[in-house]
Amino acid sequence: MAGKVQTVLGPIEPEQLGITLAHEHLLLDLSCFFKVPEAASEREWMEAPVSIERRGTILARWAYNRDSLGLLDERVAVEEVLQYKYAGGQSLVEATSIGIARDPLGLARISRATGLNIVMGASHYVPLAHPPDMDKRSEDSIFERIVRDVTVGVGDTGVRSGIIGEVGNLWPTTENERKVLRASARAQKETGASILIHPGAHPDSPLFIIDELVKAGADPQRVVLGHLDIFNDKAWAKRLAKTGCVMEWDNFGIEDTNTGPIAHQQIELMSDVQRMDMIQYLIGQGYGQKIVVSQDVCFKFSLGRYGGKPYNHIMENIVPRMRKRGFTEKHINDILVENPKRILTFV
Amino acid sequence: MAMQTRSAKSTQSRNSLPGKVQTVLGPIEPENLGVTITHEHLLIDLACYFEMPEEASERAWVDAPLTMDRLGGAMARWNYSRDNHQLLDERMAVKEVLPFKLWGGGSVVDATSIGIARDPLALQRISRATGLNVIMGASHYVPVSHPPDMDRRSEDSIADTTIRDITAGVGDTGVRSGIIGEVGNFWPTSDNQLKVLRASAHAQRETGAPILIHPGFHPDSPPHIIRTLDRAGADLSRVIMGHLDVFTDLSWYRDLADTGCMLEWDGFGSEDTALHAVAHQSTEMMSDVQRMTIIQHLIEAGFGGRILVAHDVCTKHQYRHYGGKSFGHILENIVPRMRKRGFTETQINAILVKNPARVLTFK
Numbered sequence: 211m212a213g214k215v216q217t218v219l220g221p222i223e224p225e226q227l228g229i230t231l232a233h234e235h236l237l238l239d240l241s242c243f244f245k246v247p248e249a250a251s252e253r254e255w256m257e258a259p260v261s262i263e264r265r266g267t268i269l270a271r272w273a274y275n276r277d278s279l280g281l282l283d284e285r286v287a288v289e290e291v292l293q294y295k296y297a298g299g300q301s302l303v304e305a306t307s308i309g310i311a312r313d314p315l316g317l318a319r320i321s322r323a324t325g326l327n328i329v330m331g332a333s334h335y336v337p338l339a340h341p342p343d344m345d346k347r348s349e350d351s352i353f354e355r356i357v358r359d360v361t362v363g364v365g366d367t368g369v370r371s372g373i374i375g376e377v378g379n380l381w382p383t384t385e386n387e388r389k390v391l392r393a394s395a396r397a398q399k400e401t402g403a404s405i406l407i408h409p410g411a412h413p414d415s416p417l418f419i420i421d422e423l424v425k426a427g428a429d430p431q432r433v434v435l436g437h438l439d440i441f442n443d444k445a446w447a448k449r450l451a452k453t454g455c456v457m458e459w460d461n462f463g464i465e466d467t468n469t470g471p472i473a474h475q476q477i478e479l480m481s482d483v484q485r486m487d488m489i490q491y492l493i494g495q496g497y498g499q500k501i502v503v504s505q506d507v508c509f510k511f512s513l514g515r516y517g518g519k520p521y522n523h524i525m526e527n528i529v530p531r532m533r534k535r536g537f538t539e540k541h542i543n544d545i546l547v548e549n550p551k552r553i554l555t556f557v
Numbered sequence: 558m559a560m561q562t563r564s565a566k567s568t569q570s571r572n573s574l575p576g577k578v579q580t581v582l583g584p585i586e587p588e589n590l591g592v593t594i595t596h597e598h599l600l601i602d603l604a605c606y607f608e609m610p611e612e613a614s615e616r617a618w619v620d621a622p623l624t625m626d627r628l629g630g631a632m633a634r635w636n637y638s639r640d641n642h643q644l645l646d647e648r649m650a651v652k653e654v655l656p657f658k659l660w661g662g663g664s665v666v667d668a669t670s671i672g673i674a675r676d677p678l679a680l681q682r683i684s685r686a687t688g689l690n691v692i693m694g695a696s697h698y699v700p701v702s703h704p705p706d707m708d709r710r711s712e713d714s715i716a717d718t719t720i721r722d723i724t725a726g727v728g729d730t731g732v733r734s735g736i737i738g739e740v741g742n743f744w745p746t747s748d749n750q751l752k753v754l755r756a757s758a759h760a761q762r763e764t765g766a767p768i769l770i771h772p773g774f775h776p777d778s779p780p781h782i783i784r785t786l787d788r789a790g791a792d793l794s795r796v797i798m799g800h801l802d803v804f805t806d807l808s809w810y811r812d813l814a815d816t817g818c819m820l821e822w823d824g825f826g827s828e829d830t831a832l833h834a835v836a837h838q839s840t841e842m843m844s845d846v847q848r849m850t851i852i853q854h855l856i857e858a859g860f861g862g863r864i865l866v867a868h869d870v871c872t873k874h875q876y877r878h879y880g881g882k883s884f885g886h887i888l889e890n891i892v893p894r895m896r897k898r899g900f901t902e903t904q905i906n907a908i909l910v911k912n913p914a915r916v917l918t919f920k
Contacts, residue, residue: 262625265880266826270890463629465828467846468882468890476897481844483830517628517880519831527633527831534833 211556212402216360216372217301217327218318227327228300230550233376233406233436233460233504234521236287236304236320236328239311240279240508242339243473247274260510265517269466278509284316288323290513290520297525301327303504303554305376305406305436308332308355309339314369329554332359332371333397334390336378336408338473344386352393353400360401372554374398374405376436379419380473381410388422395426402556404432406458411437411475413446420453430454434502434553437461440477442484444491451497456553459485460504462528463519464512482528486535493541502549503528574919575765579723579735580664580690581680590690591663593913596739596769596799596823596867597884599650599667599683599691602674603642603871605702606836610637623873628880631872633831641873647679651686653876656885664690664913665884666867668739668769668799671695671718672702677732692917695722695734696760697753699741699771701836707749715756716763723764735917737761737768739799743836744773746781754782758789765920767795769821774803774838783816793817795916797865800824803840805847807854814860819916822848823867825891826882827875845891849898856904864908865916866891 214221247253252274258264259277272278281287294302306312314330321328333356334340341347359371374394379387394405405428409415416435424430431454439461441447451457465481480488489501505512505523512518519527524546532542577584610616615634623631623640635641644650654665669675677693684691696719697703704710722734737757742750757768768791772778779798786796794817802824804810814820828844843851852864868875868886875881882890887909895905 262628262880263878265625265628266877266882267886267890465830465844467828467844468886468894478846479844481828481830481842481847483841484844484847514629515626517625519629523629531833 214556215329215554216370216556218314218321218330218369222327224551224555227547227551227554229298229525229546230301230303230554231294231299231504231521231524232303232434232458232502232550232553233305233506234302235281235306235506235508236291237284237311237313237316238281238306238508241276242309242336243273244276244279245273260516262517265511267468268511269469271470272509273470278511281508281510284320286513286515288320290515291320291326292324293514294521294525295324295326297522299326299521299525301329301550302521303329303331303373303406305331307335307376307378309335309341309378312364314364314367318369329372330369331373331375331406332356333374333377333394335376336380336473337384337386339378340386347389349389349393352390353396356393356397357400360397360403372403374403375434376406376408378408379410379415381412381415381475383410383415383418383422391419391422392426395423395428398429398432399427404434404553406434406436408436411440411472411477413441413443416450417453420455431456432553432557434458437506439480439485442480442488444488447488447492448495451492451495451500456500456502456549457492457497458502458504459489460506462503463505463523486528486532489545490535490537498541498544499549501545502553503545577919578692578914578917579733579919581677581684581693581732585690587914587918590910590914590917592661592888592909593664593666593917594657594662594867594884594887595666595797595865595913596668596821596869597665598644598669598869598871599654599665600647600674600676600679601644601669601871604639605672605699606636607639607642608636623879625880628874631874632829635832635872644871644873644876647683649876649878651683653870653878654683654689654884655687656877656883657888658687658689660885660888662689662888664692666692666694666736666769666917668694670698670739670741672698672704672741675727677727677730681732692735693732694736694738694769695719696737696740696757698739699743699836700747700749702741703749710752712752712756712759715753716759719756719760720763723760723766735766737766738797739769739771741771742773742778742782744775744778744838746773746778746785751785754785755789758786758791761792761795762790767797767916769797769799771799774800774835774840776804776806776809779813780816783818792920795920797821797916800869802827802843802848805843805851807851810851810855811858814855814858814863818863819865819912820855820860820863821865821867822852823869824848825866826868826886849891849895853898853900861904861907862912865912866908
């Protein structure tokens with residue numbers, strides 16, 4: 211695989227990727243996060259369908275509105291992601307990992323239906339999504355499973371993963387998470403694939419994870435730190451950049467700061483303006499080759515038909531605003547083409 | 558009955574107003590205001606901002622109704638979606654503002670001024686339907702909404718209309734304005750805007766009412782407006798500078814606060830930064846997190862007695878019915894988040910009760 215990118219339809223040349231979103235979900239089920247709220251009137255939201263009247267306050271309630279937690283309709287996924295293709299997009303990383311309903315054959319069909327290159331994930335999502343016997347699983351068995359997904363394919367589907375992730379973490383890090391991180395690092399050494407991290411919602415988490423991965427033999431240059439949209443601190447971002455990792459702002463289009471906590475971890479999302487401001491700062495500091503972006507569509511309300519800004523938002527809205535802010539074509543090309551290509555090319 | 562009510566009010570002398578707040582249903586004691594949001598629009602028509610987009614596919618938005626599949630793109634296209642410009646349905650306004658009351662709200666400043674379809678009788682009906690105190694605006698909105706003969710109107714005639722709206726009522730409705738504003742400005746300031754600003758200051762001197770400003774979206778605009786009002790004799794402690802949600806520089810805020818004016822963040826719940834221009838003036842909305850952070854800084858700097866908040870509901874997509882957070886957002890979501898961030902109950906009470914009561918009380 212060295213020198214190639216592995217999509218759900220097989221290996222391709224890196225030059226074929228073109229514009230690439232580094233962290234999306236076309237099909238997934240986040241019901242691992244479902245939690246019954248305490249207050250009776252709030253429970254009315256549990257089974258309610260996502261509707262326009264609920265749209266304004268649904269982010270605060272994402273963890274207990276079942277309808278929000280699933281992207282299950284393949285035809286809807288095709289229609290929504292085609293808008294990204296029409297806006298100029300060519301490829302995307304589908305970051306769904308084990309525990310949130312990864313669907314290799316569904317992704318292969320969507321890739322054929324749309325003509326988009328889709329790179330599938332591997333390894334495990336956050337502890338809430340771990341299998342019930344995770345305590346008993348060994349690091350070796352997790353490692354072997356990841357390597358098999360990348361080299362042979364998931365189960366008997368023959369569809370192979372092209373990236374290890376999103377590897378899910380909460381904060382503080384548990385023993386099971388460390389096991390998954392070490393297994394992922396070893397699988398990287400074995401296969402040459404990159405790692406994509408979903409960190410815990412605490413500024414210590416990304417730095418801890420990098421450290422853990424490097425100790426287990428991972429190449430930090432081939433680790434993508436996702437979900438940086440909750441850490442609005444330039445000095446901190448520069449510290450993270452110095453580890454050599456690739457930094458990902460993947461929540462473009464989600465600006466509602468009334469978002470409810472993730473597994474009891476309170477988050478405060480940056481706006482698209484703050485994201486661009488941070489990226490521009492890091493480009494100025496010399497880290498333009500270390501930046502990737504995405505929209506991390508993972509809730510129903512992120513889809514266009516449910517009032518969100520889906521897969522085409524960066525291409526349609528953010529790229530023109532980047533130009534207006536003074537990003538050069540070279541900066542934009544690095545973020546959307548060159549950096550994803552480098553990460554996704556097996557070594 | 559309505560006629561009797563009107564004539565009864567029109568006999569009230571100007572002298573009964575100092576120390577009172579003037580609502581659309583008549584004067585009340587400041588203590589009766591309770592929790593007050595100081596910049597909203599229960600009904601409005603922002604058609605003055607309409608601008609035909611150049612591209613054919615964008616023109617599909619012009620007459621399309623605001624539906625869920627258009628919400629994500631609505632903010633970037635707010636100035637050419639006719640449906641989004643209009644809040645015309647009185648029953649829906651009642652339904653939208655009631656959650657504010659159910660969350661503990663007491664009073665609303667309806668900042669709709671001349672040019673964007675101010676509707677005194679409807680505001681009375683909404684006030685009666687909801688039991689909320691509604692304070693109505695006066696004076697003129699931004700230049701694109703000025704009457705066609707504005708160039709020829711004198712400062713005196715504008716002041717006279719404003720004074721009449723406050724002391725006798727709008728037209729023959731008998732419904733009186735309780736605040737001068739929102740007085741609309743672009744940047745740079747045109748002669749007509751200067752005329753309106755000076756007339757508003759004059760009307761304040763005459764009536765004792767507060768002034769509410771919609772500034773241009775340029776950091777030089779609010780200071781320039783303050784200077785203009787000051788020279789025209791306005792009491793700056795009774796001037797509310799609205800729409801501060803586009804200014805992020807803390808030292809700029811210190812300078813503005815030092816002028817003595819009231820500071821209003823009225824975009825709570827509007828966080829979509831795709832709104833990048835209003836009438837060709839570049840804007841970048843801040844998030845609710847940024848709003849709270851700046852407010853907290855200014856409280857620490859000693860300006861807690863100057864701060865006001867609101868949602869400036871003025872487009873359909875801000876209504877809950879159309880996917881927004883609407884009038885209840887501050888009480889439902891922001892106040893708990895303020896507590897979590899360390900705001901004290903005294904600070905929250907100042908922002909929501911004491912500061913609005915002070916500024917809305919006629920002098």
